[in-house]
Amino acid sequence: MVDYNKPLPNVNQDSKEFWTGCKVHELRFQKCKDCGHIRWPASMICPLCYSRDTQWIVASGKGKVYTFVVYHVAYHPGFKDDVPYVVAVVELEEGPHLLTNIVGCKPDEVRCDMPVEVTWEDITEEFSLPQFRPIS
Numbered sequence: 001m002v003d004y005n006k007p008l009p010n011v012n013q014d015s016k017e018f019w020t021g022c023k024v025h026e027l028r029f030q031k032c033k034d035c036g037h038i039r040w041p042a043s044m045i046c047p048l049c050y051s052r053d054t055q056w057i058v059a060s061g062k063g064k065v066y067t068f069v070v071y072h073v074a075y076h077p078g079f080k081d082d083v084p085y086v087v088a089v090v091e092l093e094e095g096p097h098l099l100t101n102i103v104g105c106k107p108d109e110v111r112c113d114m115p116v117e118v119t120w121e122d123i124t125e126e127f128s129l130p131q132f133r134p135i136s
């Protein structure tokens with residue numbers, strides 16, 4: 001945790017609640033109070049109905065692999081010990097598509113539609129990253 005050398009998230013006013021949730025290992029998303037749409041990335045306005053009336057919900061942390069790619073080259077020096085590693089879009093049960101990593105299995109075992117659940121990497125005092133692993 002002390003020598004974490006990868007890029008850190010850029011937090012803004014909209015995403016602050018998401019990252020605060022991650023720190024306590026909760027996946028928090030905005031839910032539109034008017035149409036019920038659960039959105040990601042966080043934003044001031046619902047992209048479907050333009051409502052500003054929003055509440056935060058905690059997602060189950062379960063979903064499935066929507067798509068993925070295996071990185072064999074480290075495009076940032078912080079990732080050089082990780083290759084090959086999996087970057088995936090996970091479709092959560094609640095709907096949001098999250099760009100993340102698949103861990104806990106070999107890269108060549110990852111499949112589209114594979115059921116996954118969230119697992120947390122505590123990277124610094126301020127940040128925990130949601131990653132996903134296969135549900136066994």
Ligand SMILES: [Zn+2]
Pocket residue numbers: 032033034035036037046047048049050051
């Ligand atoms: Zn809406």
